[in-house]
Every structure is written in structure tokens, then in C-alpha cells.
Amino acid sequence: MAKTKLVVDPITRIEGHLRIEAQSENGKISxxxxxxxxxxxxxxxxxxxxxxxxxAFTQRxxxxxxxxxxxxxxxxxxxxxxxxxPPNANTIRNLVHGMQYIQDHVIHFYxxxxxxxxxxxxxxxxxxxxxxxxxxxxxxxxxxDEAHLRAVQLRVKKFVGSGxxxxxxxxxxxxxxxxxxxxxxxxxxxxxxxxxxxxxxxxRLHAIFGGKNPHxxxxxxxxxxxxxxxxxxxxxxxxxADINGMIKRAxxxxxxxxxxxxxxxxxxxxDWGAIGGGVPNFLAxxxxxxxxxxxxxxxxxxxxxxxxxxxSHVVEYDQKKVxxxxxxxxxxxxxxxxxxxxxxxxxxxPHYTGPKAPWTGYLQDEKKYSxxxxxxxxDKSMQVGPLARMLVAYASGHKDAKELIGEALKKLNxxxxxxxxxxxxxxxxxxxxxLLARKMEGWMGDLTGRIKNGDTATFTKDKWEPSxxxxxxxxxxxxxxxxxxxxxxxxxxDEKIARYQxxxxxxxxxxxxxxxxxxxxYEAALADNHPLVDPEKPLEILRTIHSFDxxxxxxxxxxxxxxxxxxxxxxxx
Amino acid sequence: xxxPSAYPWAEGETLGQHLDERGIPRRDFLEYCGKMxxxxxxxxxxxxxxxxxxxxxxxxxxVWLQLQECTGCVESVLRTENPSIxxxxxxxxxxxxxxxxxxxxxxxxxKAKTDAMxxxxxxxxxxxxxxxxxKENDIYTMIGGKTARMQLEEAAEGCAAIIALGACAHxxxxxxxxxxxxxxxxxxxxxxxxPILVVAGCPPIGDTVTATVVHFxxxxxxxxxxxxxxPLFAYGERIHDQCQxxxxxDAGQFVETFDDKGAREGWCLYQVGCKGPATFSPxxxxxxxxxxxxxxxxxxxxxxxxxxxxxxxxTPFYGRLPDVAGFGIEKRVDTIGxxxxxxxAAGVAAHATMTVLHQMKRRxxxxxxxxxxxxxxxxxx
Numbered sequence: 001m002a003k004t005k006l007v008v009d010p011i012t013r014i015e016g017h018l019r020i021e022a023q024s025e026n027g028k029i030s031x032x033x034x035x036x037x038x039x040x041x042x043x044x045x046x047x048x049x050x051x052x053x054x055x056a057f058t059q060r061x062x063x064x065x066x067x068x069x070x071x072x073x074x075x076x077x078x079x080x081x082x083x084x085x086p087p088n089a090n091t092i093r094n095l096v097h098g099m100q101y102i103q104d105h106v107i108h109f110y111x112x113x114x115x116x117x118x119x120x121x122x123x124x125x126x127x128x129x130x131x132x133x134x135x136x137x138x139x140x141x142x143x144x145d146e147a148h149l150r151a152v153q154l155r156v157k158k159f160v161g162s163g164x165x166x167x168x169x170x171x172x173x174x175x176x177x178x179x180x181x182x183x184x185x186x187x188x189x190x191x192x193x194x195x196x197x198x199x200x201x202x203x204r205l206h207a208i209f210g211g212k213n214p215h216x217x218x219x220x221x222x223x224x225x226x227x228x229x230x231x232x233x234x235x236x237x238x239x240x241a242d243i244n245g246m247i248k249r250a251x252x253x254x255x256x257x258x259x260x261x262x263x264x265x266x267x268x269x270x271d272w273g274a275i276g277g278g279v280p281n282f283l284a285x286x287x288x289x290x291x292x293x294x295x296x297x298x299x300x301x302x303x304x305x306x307x308x309x310x311x312s313h314v315v316e317y318d319q320k321k322v323x324x325x326x327x328x329x330x331x332x333x334x335x336x337x338x339x340x341x342x343x344x345x346x347x348x349x350p351h352y353t354g355p356k357a358p359w360t361g362y363l364q365d366e367k368k369y370s371x372x373x374x375x376x377x378x379d380k381s382m383q384v385g386p387l388a389r390m391l392v393a394y395a396s397g398h399k400d401a402k403e404l405i406g407e408a409l410k411k412l413n414x415x416x417x418x419x420x421x422x423x424x425x426x427x428x429x430x431x432x433x434x435l436l437a438r439k440m441e442g443w444m445g446d447l448t449g450r451i452k453n454g455d456t457a458t459f460t461k462d463k464w465e466p467s468x469x470x471x472x473x474x475x476x477x478x479x480x481x482x483x484x485x486x487x488x489x490x491x492x493x494d495e496k497i498a499r500y501q502x503x504x505x506x507x508x509x510x511x512x513x514x515x516x517x518x519x520x521x522y523e524a525a526l527a528d529n530h531p532l533v534d535p536e537k538p539l540e541i542l543r544t545i546h547s548f549d550x551x552x553x554x555x556x557x558x559x560x561x562x563x564x565x566x567x568x569x570x571x572x573x
Numbered sequence: 574x575x576x577p578s579a580y581p582w583a584e585g586e587t588l589g590q591h592l593d594e595r596g597i598p599r600r601d602f603l604e605y606c607g608k609m610x611x612x613x614x615x616x617x618x619x620x621x622x623x624x625x626x627x628x629x630x631x632x633x634x635x636v637w638l639q640l641q642e643c644t645g646c647v648e649s650v651l652r653t654e655n656p657s658i659x660x661x662x663x664x665x666x667x668x669x670x671x672x673x674x675x676x677x678x679x680x681x682x683x684k685a686k687t688d689a690m691x692x693x694x695x696x697x698x699x700x701x702x703x704x705x706x707x708k709e710n711d712i713y714t715m716i717g718g719k720t721a722r723m724q725l726e727e728a729a730e731g732c733a734a735i736i737a738l739g740a741c742a743h744x745x746x747x748x749x750x751x752x753x754x755x756x757x758x759x760x761x762x763x764x765x766x767x768p769i770l771v772v773a774g775c776p777p778i779g780d781t782v783t784a785t786v787v788h789f790x791x792x793x794x795x796x797x798x799x800x801x802x803x804p805l806f807a808y809g810e811r812i813h814d815q816c817q818x819x820x821x822x823d824a825g826q827f828v829e830t831f832d833d834k835g836a837r838e839g840w841c842l843y844q845v846g847c848k849g850p851a852t853f854s855p856x857x858x859x860x861x862x863x864x865x866x867x868x869x870x871x872x873x874x875x876x877x878x879x880x881x882x883x884x885x886x887x888t889p890f891y892g893r894l895p896d897v898a899g900f901g902i903e904k905r906v907d908t909i910g911x912x913x914x915x916x917x918a919a920g921v922a923a924h925a926t927m928t929v930l931h932q933m934k935r936r937x938x939x940x941x942x943x944x945x946x947x948x949x950x951x952x953x954x
Contacts, residue, residue, distance in 0.1 A: 008679040009717050012672050015644045017716055037715035038641060039706075041754030042747060050889040056876060057884070060747040063645020063776060107651075115676045164632055164667040170677030170685035200652050211868030212861035213652065214776055216643040217876075224835040224873035233817065233870065235838035241914060352712050359718035374758075423691040459832035542678055553643045 003030070005362055009037070011545055013076035013112040015064040016552025018510065020522070020541055021364045024532045029541075032519075032526035033364045034510050036372040036552050039330075039350060046500040050466075051077045051492050052220045054500065057237065058488065059215050061307040061502070064213040064553045067100045067206070068481035069488070069502070069554070075293055076488040077220050080475025084292060086457040089222035090446045094288050095243075096216065097479075098436045098443065099205045102250050105386075105433040106258050108549050110188075110195040113426065116543040117265055118180060118188040121173040124157050126182035135187050138260040143194060144187065152190040172539045177531075179268045187521065188265065191257050199461045202250040202512050208239050222459030227451060240448060247440045254437040262430040263411055266423060273418030276544040278525030279381045280420065282306040282388035283508070285487065287315060288439075301432070301480055304392040305377065309420050310324065311395045317377075319476060319487060322503060325374040328367065328512035338515040340376065341503040342410060344474075344487045372555050374511040375503050381523045384508045385486025385548060387428040391419065400438075404431050425547040466495035481505055483551050506555030509548045522548060632789065634689050634697040637671040638728055639716040640721040641748060641757055642703030646739040647775040648671045653779035666786065669697070683717050683821045690731050697765075698789060701725065701760050702767075704741040704749055708756030711888035725763055734768040734795055735760060736785060737802070740775040740878060747775070750884035761802065761827035769800040770795040771886035775878035778859050781807045801881060803853070812849035812875055815857040818842065831872070842869060 002025075009019035019035040046057055054077060071093055078085065128150040135144025159165075178189070203213045210216020217224060228234040230448035235503045286303030289295060298304055304314035323340030326333055332349045333339055341347060353368050355361060363369040376382070393401035394416075408427060410414060418424060450456075463469065469492065477488040484505030491499040511520030519527070525544050532540050604695055616826055634678070639647065668674070669689035675682045690697060706713035713718040719727075737760040740746040749757035761769050772781050785804055786797060788796040796804040813819065821827070822841040829835060843850070852875055856867040877887035 007718075008673060010678065010682070012678045012682055015673070017714060019718075039713045039755060040641060040748040040757075044752065045747065045750045045884070046755045050891070053888055056890060057747060057750075058773065060643050060645070063643040066648065111674065120676070162632075162832075164634075164669075166666075167671060168676050169669065169680035169689075170675065172677060172681070182735045200654075200863065203652065205864045207860075207867075207871065209871065211866055211871035211873055214648045217868055217871065217873035219873065222832065224831055224836075225871050226832050226839075228837040230841075231837065231839055234837060234872070239827040248794075294885075298613045342728040349691070350709075352709060354712075357710065357712060357715060357720045359715065359724065373615070393604075396716040457832060459830075461832070462832050464830060472757060476724050537681075538679065562590035 004535050006538065007362065008538050008541055009035075011542070011550070013115070013542070013546060014552065015062060015554070016506075016550070018545070018552050019363070020526070020538075021362055021369075021540065022526060022532070022538075023364075026537055027533055029526050029532050031531040031543075032365075032523045033369055034372070034512060034520060034522040035363050035370040036510060036555055037370075038552060039371040041350075043500045044348075045503065046497050048496050050495070051080070051490060051497050052464075054490065054497060055218045056219070058500075058502065059218075059459070061211070061504070062551055063214045065104065065481055065483060065551055065554060067210075067216060067218075068486060069481055069504075070216075070218040071097060072240075072477040072479040072481075072486050072488040072502070073219070073490075074218050074220050075479065076475045076490040076544070077492075078293075078475070078479030079477055079493055080490055081220075081463045081469055083221050083460055083463045085222045085460055086448060086451055086455075087291065088458050089460075090289060090292065091443050091450075092223045092225070092458065093218075094443050095440065095447070096206055096209050096442050098288070099246070099250065100201060101436050101482050102254060102433055102440075103199050103203045104255065105429050106195055107199050108429065108482075108546075109258060109426075110192045112549065113190055113546045114192060115171060116546055117178070117269060118185050118540060119175075119178040120156065120168055120171065120185070120189055122159065122178065122180070122182045122234055123153060123185040123189045124182075126153060126186035128153055128186065131183035132187045134183050134264075138264050138545065139256045140303070141256040141260075143190065149186055152193065153186055156189060161446040162261060172537045175539045176533060177539050177543075180265065181268075181320075184264060184268070188261060191261055194257070195253070198249070198253050200544075202246045202253075205243055205246050208235070219459065221461065221464055222457075224459070226458060227456040229451070238413055240444075243444060244441075247444060250440065251437040253435050259430055259434050263408055263550060266408075266427060267412055268474055270283065270412060270418070272416060272423040272543070273414060273421045275529050275531065276422030276525040276547065277420040277424075278523075278528045279383045279519075279521045280307070280309045281377070281380050281382045282386050282391050283377055283382040283485050284389045284392040285319075285478045285480050285485040287389075300435075301389050302393055302396045302398060304396060306388070306391050306395060308379075311389065311391065311416065314392060314395045319478070321378050322477065323376055323379070324503065324507075325514040326374060327374065327515040329370055329373045329533040330368050331373065340379070340515075343487065343503055344491075344499075346501045350499060368512075370510075370512040372507055372510050372520075372552075373513060374514040375507050376514055376518070379514075381511070381514070381515070381518050381524065382508050382522060384505045385429075386432050386482075386484075387419065387425045388484060389480060390428040390431050400435050404434055418469055422488055422547045424543045429549070435541055464468060469495060469502065483490065483554070484508060494530065504551075504554040506548075506551045510550060510552065510555050521552075523548050600786075601860060632667040632878075633785075634669045634693040635666045635700060636686060636689060636697055636728055636732070637702070638699040638724055639672045640701065640716075640725065640742070641702030641706050641755070642739070642741045642746070644673060644702075646702040646742075647671070649784050650738075650779040652862055653783050669693075677856055679717075690728065694731040696733050697731070698786070699728050699735045700738055701728075701735060701742045702738045704745045704757035705763050706748075706755035706757050713755040722763060723811075725760065729764045729767055732767060734770065734789065735764060736753040736762065736782070737769055737771045738782060739777055740773065740883070743771045743773050743801075744881040747884055750882075768795050769802055770804060773801065773803050773808060773879040774854065775883075777879070778807075778855060780859050799853070803879070807855040807859070808853045808879065810853065810855070810858065812852045812854050812857055812869070816841075816849055816869060817857060818869060831917060836872060842872075842874040844893060845874050846889070846893060847874035848880075848883075848887045848890075848894065848924055849875040850894060851887075852877040852880055854879040891939060 011018040017038040021033040055070040055073040058073040132146040203548040206213035206216040288300035290298040332351045416435040489501040509521040670686040714721040744759040745757040826840040827844040860867045877883040
């Protein structure tokens with residue numbers, strides 16, 4: 001069979017704008033290219049501004065992973081100014097970020113990823129009684145009963161019958177890669193709908209501590225939500241009770257719906273444990289400090305690197321070894337396009353050299369094809385995200401992670417080698433969601449315990465006034481976000497931001513080829529034992545791309561260290 | 574919102590028939606319509622009119638474009654509060670195109686979009702989140718091989734009206750802040766011949782979008798708007814005038830620094846930078862996330878995110894609005910808001926200045942229902 005070139009643009013059910021191109025032969029993908037097709041330039045906007053404002057700007061890098069850039073930013077500024085935040089503020093940030101993980105991962109599984117595995121139309125022919133029996137066998141969830149599932153099925157039937165398919169129009173229903181029995185499809189559709197209601201409830205925790213979601217408020221030096229048990233308008237017992245309820249409902253849904261669904265669905269797609277592995281190196285910068293963010297030993301998700309899938313050894317991570325390349329990216333570097341630069345030396349001069357709009361051909365024929373740069377660690381491609389974190393945790397002997405991963409592997413009757421795959425990435429996301437859903441109650445206990453002992457401090461005011469800052473300072477804020485390792489680097493001069501740089505999860509994963517020709521994680525995964533039955537219906541591509549949970553707005557950033565105007569761009573015709 | 578229901582929308586069915594089949598008592602429906610009428614600022618007496626309109630509609634097509642943005646506006650709409658009738662509201666819409674939720678990808682969804690636009694020509698509602706980058710031949714945002722501008726112009730051509738959702742679609746948003754590297758602009762800078770309503774904020778409260786859509790379905794037109802194109806039912810009040818901490822402002826009780834005595838007593842945040850006196854937004858009234866809280870209630874000053882160019886006019890966020898002697902007098906607060914805009918005029922502008930001054934004046938302006946928002950919005954002059 002001849003080589004087929006194909007384009008999938010836009011990739012949907014992600015954040016941002018992503019184009020995938022590929023070549024397929026005999027039902028397999030031989031090569032793939034990932035193009036980020038949006039550029040915003042937010043870091044340039046930051047220059048000359050008050051560093052205490054930076055969190056609000058960087059937070060708007062992404063509204064799906066809301067909170068993550070804000071926390072990384074306040075950590076970077078606090079690192080630069082040597083601010084130690086009160087323990088309560090650290091715990092509140094863990095609670096906010098923890099609920100972000102839980103809510104975001106569940107939304108990803110049901111609303112962004114599930115339709116790659118779940119055939120909504122097939123659910124119409126399910127037997128609700130049988131579906132209920134399956135549901136009851138995997139979970140005590142009360143809505144896995146026949147009446148409820150029958151009602152869901154009737155609703156979907158009428159919806160399809162109306163002819164107005166809305167968001168379900170253009171789906172690849174009936175594709176041979178769908179393997180679930182109708183009854184399991186029905187259960188998943190039912191939980192898709194339930195998750196929509198659930199997510200709205202549990203994320204209210206952000207409104208309590210940050211005033212709203214998306215984009216809750218943060219504060220350099222701590223958190224703005226003051227604690228006073230004798231005040232009706234501050235954080236008090238009424239708020240504590242509300243949060244306890246959310247944490248309980250979050251855990252119930254994760255343990256009784258998400259996790260059992262994930263394991264059950266994985267059982268029908270075990271072959272995907274040998275598909276889409278790709279880059280064999282994994283990087284986790286670590287997250288959820290129990291005490292100070294500088295105390296790396298206190299991180300609940302440990303820091304480290306796995307090389308060549310070797311789980312017997314965790315390599316130490318050092319941010320100084322990160323470099324970004326622009327070999328395939330629409331930028332220029334002063335030293336030439338083949339050099340790598342550390343974020344502290346980062347340059348971004350956009351220089352678009354692609355075809356004129358509208359694009360009618362293939363970007364894969366061009367040397368440069370993306371707004372994404374190519375970050376490399378000691379010149380190696382890396383995967384970041386839930387799988388990287390859980391592999392590092394597993395290899396580091398993390399008790400909770402080892403137990404849960406072991407339990408899942410045993411249920412599926414497979415070995416740890418299946419983790420290096422599309423299925424592994426999706427499963428690891430579920431594992432860490434369960435760990436965090438169980439962890440939240442403890443953090444809430446830490447907070448209330450300190451309040452009980454009279455410690456209600458949420459903010460350190462020592463370095464609030466710019467007059468107390470050194471003339472020059474620089475800092476690094478790390479954060480392992482739901483989508484993977486994130487770093488913010490800030491340099492402050494004369495009370496203003498002189499330079500700001502972020503290297504984010506989707507830059508690692510969605511990066512294009514570097515000067516050595518090494519593909520990024522998406523590209524490598526799509527070319528690793530990867531099926532594609534029908535190039536007109538690229539369902540398999542969506543499975544692997546969605547297993548990374550792409551966030552393209554995060555990935556594309558620009559910094560001009562000198563605050564220069566962006567260079568003029570000539571568009572090739 | 575889309576909670577499981579045995580009674581989904583069937584083809585050709587009206588909302589009235591649908592409610593009957595669903596077993597929703599007429600009384601509950603009318604009560605709901607009454608609440609919605611109050612939110613919309615048309616008074617509960619208009620409830621029967623809302624009910625009549627909602628009963629007779631079929632699911633209209635909504636096409637939602639996401640251009641240069643962060644997806645925060647989609648996430649905000651996902652948080653919309655929904656009582657039992659709320660799921661019907663989303664059933665009322667046929668969301669025919671939306672990147673974040675569509676099942677298909679690539680050609681399949683682009684076709685779904687063009688099919689929906691052709692089938693509902695002149696009738697569909699276009700929702701736009703995200704800005705339009707205009708520098709370097711618009712190359713900074715490409716979707717399906719087309720520029721954001723091409724996508725917008727194509728979708729706008731056959732639509733009935735446009736909802737510009739969020740700060741980016743409103744005026745350019747965060748990427749449009751100084752020095753605006755990509756030349757990001759809002760929808761009204763590109764589309765001049767369609768009614769455009771702005772749901773302002775970064776992001777806006779999801780409920781504002783729901784209510785706007787109900788208004789559109791009920792009255793066949795966009796709600797009445799201020800000069801910025803923002804619906805008055807949501808943006809007609811200044812935060813400072815509705816703030817739960819206002820009594821402390823009047824009493825001269827201020828938070829001096831975060832987590833001080835005043836902060837723990839819930840005092841006014843003016844001195845730590847609150848932009849409430851210069852910001853028109855429903856935050857204190859609708860609140861956020863199922864009416865759980867809102868920024869000032871949670872102890873952080875308002876950053877003014879519903880106002881155009883706020884990333885430049887409202888920063889530094891922790892800087893006080895320009896000082897005037899004494900506090901607690903309404904007139905002086907008005908002066909504060911106006912001076913802010915004038916003080917920040919460098920670079921951005923006359924536009925923002927005029928807006929704030931206009932808003933100060935428009936407090937008791939006669940309301941009129943616009944047929945279309947043109948350009949800068951000629952309403953409420």
C-alpha cells in the first residue's frame with residue numbers, strides 16, 4: 001500500500017490549537033509531526049511590570065489548567081525575594097492545586113478522552129439491566145442501577161433521534177477500533193453526564209480560597225483569604241464544613257466512578273498497552289510540598305528522572321540542564337537556529353517561514369513547522385505528566401503509588417511494561433487522582449489543626465513593599481501541574497520584572513523535532529507501533545494525543561529578554 | 574446541566590411540549606421564568622412573556638469559535654449553575670460547534686460546522702471567545718489551516734448575532750496588553766455589520782452567558798447594553814455600589830495589609846488596591862461558582878477584569894486608585910474612578926477614559942433596547 005499523507009486540524013477536545021500531520025503505510029503510522037498553530041506572547045507583556053502582578057498574567061496562559069501558572073509564578077517571585085510563606089498558605093495552595101488535579105483529570109477522562117474509547121451510538125443498543133449488573137459488580141455507586149441507566153439510554157435515544165447531534169456530530173461512531181460492549185458504553189455515557197454536574201460542585205473550593213474559578217486569586221507571600229472563626233465573612237467553620245463536603249464527594253466520585261470505569265475500560269483495550277509508548281525518558285519536577293516548597297524531601301509526588309524506561313534507577317533532576325531548541329520552530333536565535341539555550345538565556349524572536357494562509361498543503365514538507373520550541377534535558381527528549389510522576393514515584397518506592405499501580409496491574413493481569421504506552425498514560429492519570437482524592441482530607445486536617453492551635457496566619461508581609469527588595473533578584477518556581485513539569489524563571493530589577501520565562505508541560509510533550517532530528521513526545525508516540533485503520537477517521541490518533549491531555553496555549557510562549565519589539569516577519573509565498 | 578433525564582429533546586418538539594412530557598409542573602416553569610426575568614432586569618411581571626417565548630422555541634443552533642485564547646471562558650460556562658430546569662436550558666441549544674467538547678476532529682468537525690451554518694443561515698447564534706491577532710498577515714493563530722480572522726468572518730457572515738465572550742473577544746485580552754505582541758483585537762474590531770453583545774470578564778461568570786442566551790431566545794434580540802456592548806442586566810451596576818464590604822468603606826475601616834486585623838474583620842480592600850470603584854460587573858450580585866463566593870468576599874481586591882484594557886489601566890493591581898482626600902462620599906468615589914482612567918490614559922487611552930466617564934454618567938440614563946451594536950456602540954448616549 002502506498003504511503004498516505006494526512007492532516008488532522010483542528011485536534012479537538014484539547015486546550016488550544018494543535019495540528020497533527022502523519023504518514024501512514026499498511027494501517028500503521030510511520031512518522032508524525034505536531035504543530036502548535038497559535039502564538040500569544042504573554043511573557044513579553046510581563047516585562048516592566050510589578051512582579052507581584054505576574055501571577056495574574058501568567059494564570060491566563062491557560063484557563064483549563066487554571067491555578068498552575070499562578071502558583072508557579074508566586075513561587076518564582078517568593079524564591080527571588082526569599083519569602084517564606086506561612087504553613088497555612090502552603091496547605092491552602094495544596095488544597096487548591098489538589099482539587100485542580102482531581103477536577104481536571106476527571107473532566108479530561110470523561111469529557112476530553114472518553115469518546116475515543118466509548119461509542120455513544122453503541123450505548124443505544126445496551127440492555128440497561130445488564131449494564132446495571134456490570135456497574136454493581138465494579139462499584140457501589142448508587143446511580144449504577146437499572147432505572148437510572150434506562151433513563152440515560154432513553155435520553156440519548158431521543159437526542160440522536162432528534163437529528164440535532166450538537167457536539168456529537170462528526171464523531172467516528174461505529175469505527176472498528178471501538179471495542180466496548182454496549183452495556184459498558186452505556187455506563188460510561190451515564191458517568192459522562194454525571195461528571196458534568198460533579199465538577200461544578202467540587203471546584204467551588206477555589207471560590208472559597210480564591211474568590212472564583214476559573215482563574216482564582218493568589219498572592220505573593222501567602223493567600224488573601226483571611227481566617228477568623230468569629231467572623232461571618234472570612235474563612236470560618238461554615239466554609240470548613242462546605243469544603244469537607246466537597247472533599248468527601250470528590251473522593252467518592254473518584255473511587256466509585258472514575259477509577260472503576262478506568263480499570264474496566266482498560267480491560268477491553270489491553271492491546272493499547274503496547275501502542276504509543278514513544279519517548280522512553282520521563283521527567284517529574286515534584287509537587288505538593290508538605291512544608292516549605294524548598295524542602296524537596298517533603299514533596300508528596302517526588303522529583304526525578306527515569307531514563308530509557310529503567311525503573312531501577314531515578315536520576316536527579318537539575319533545572320540547569322534544561323535547554324530549548326528552535327530547529328523546527330518559527331523563531332530565530334542570535335547564535336543561530338541549531339543552538340540550545342537555558343531559560344535564563346532564553347530568546348524569542350518569532351520568524352514565521354511557513355506557507356501563506358490558508359494552508360492547503362502539508363507543513364511536514366517544511367523544515368520549520370510549529371510555534372512550539374523543543375525543550376530537551378541534557379539534549380534528550382522527555383515525557384512529562386501523570387505517567388512521568390507515577391513512574392518516578394514507583395521507582396522511588398512511594399508506598400501509596402506502588403500499592404495502587406500494583407493493584408491495577410494485578411486486576412488487568414499485566415506487567416509494568418504496559419505502563420510505557422498510550423494506555424499507561426491514561427491509567428497513570430487515574431492513579432494519581434485517587435492518591436490526591438485520598439490526600440485532601442489530611443491537608444484539611446493540617447489546616448484546621450493549626451487553626452485549633454491558634455495559628456491563623458495566611459500571609460507574610462516582610463517583603464511585600466518593593467522598597468524592601470534587593471536591587472536585583474532572580475528566582476525559579478517549579479510546579480508539577482496536572483499535565484506535567486512546569487518551571488517559571490523570573491528576574492527582577494529595580495522593583496520591576498526584567499525577564500520572565502516559562503517552560504511548560506505541553507512544550508515538552510508537543511515539541512517538534514530538534515537539531516538532532518529527535519522527535520517530541522507526541523510525535524514519537526504516534527510512530528511507535530501505532531495503528532491507523534482509516535486515515536479519513538483518525539480515531540487512533542486522537543487516543544494517543546489525548547492520552548497526553550494537550551494544552552497548547554500553555555506550550556507556546558515568548559520572551560524577549562531586552563523588551564525589544566518583535567522582529568518583522570516575512571511571509572513566504 | 575446535562576444531568577441524566579428520561580426526556581431529551583425530540584425533533585420538532587417545543588419547550589412547552591417537552592416540559593409536559595417531562596412532567597415539570599407549569600407553576601415551577603413560570604417561577605423559573607420569573608427568576609430569569611428578574612436576573613435579566615425586566616421585572617418579574619415579564620415572566621409570562623419569557624415563558625411564552627421559551628415554550629415556543631425549538632433548539633436553535635449555536636456555533637462557538639475559540640480563537641486566540643486560554644479556554645477559561647469555556648470552563649466558566651461549564652460551571653453554570655443549574656436548578657432542575659437548567660438542564661433544559663442547555664437542551665434548548667444545539668451546540669453545533671465547540672472545540673473543547675466536539676467528538677470528532679479535523680475535517681469531520683469543520684464539516685459539521687459548515688453544515689450547521691448552511692442549515693441555519695441567518696438564524697444561528699455565534700459565540701466567540703478569544704482575540705484575533707492582526708500582525709504579520711494574521712498568522713499568529715491558525716485553525717483548520719485558516720487564520721482566526723478567516724474563521725471569524727466566515728462564521729459571522731450568516732449568523733443572527735454574536736456574543737463576544739470574555740476579555741479577549743471583547744478587546745484583545747491578556748495578549749492584547751501592552752505591547753500587544755501579536756496585534757490582538759476584539760470581535761468588534763473585525764466585524765462591523767452584526768449585532769455584537771459583549772459578556773465581559775476574564776473570564777466572565779458563566780451564568781451571565783446563560784441568561785443572555787435566554788434573553789436572545791425570549792425576545793429575539795440581544796438585551797439592552799451599555800456603551801461597551803455589555804448587557805445592562807449584568808453590567809449596569811458598579812462593584813463598589815453593591816459590595817458587601819461597602820459599609821466598611823463608608824466607616825473608614827480599611828485593610829492596610831493582607832492578613833492584618835482589618836482583613837480578619839472583613840474590612841474594605843480599597844487601600845490594598847481594590848478596583849471595585851471603577852469596575853462594572855455582576856460579581857457581588859451573581860457571585861461565582863453556584864453563588865459560593867467572589868473575589869472581594871474571599872479577601873482579594875478586585876482587579877477590574879470586566880473593564881476594557883484592564884491589564885494596563887488597572888495595574889499595578891495592588892496600587893491604590895488615585896488618592897483623594899477623605900473617603901466615604903459617593904461623589905468622591907466617582908471622582909476616583911474617573912481619575913483612574915485619566916491617570917492611565919497614556920497608551921491606551923481615550924477609549925478607556927471615555928468609557929469610565931461615560932459609565933459614571935450613565936448611572937441614571939434612560940434605557941433603550943438597541944437593535945444592533947455598531948462599532949463603539951451607539952447606545953445609551
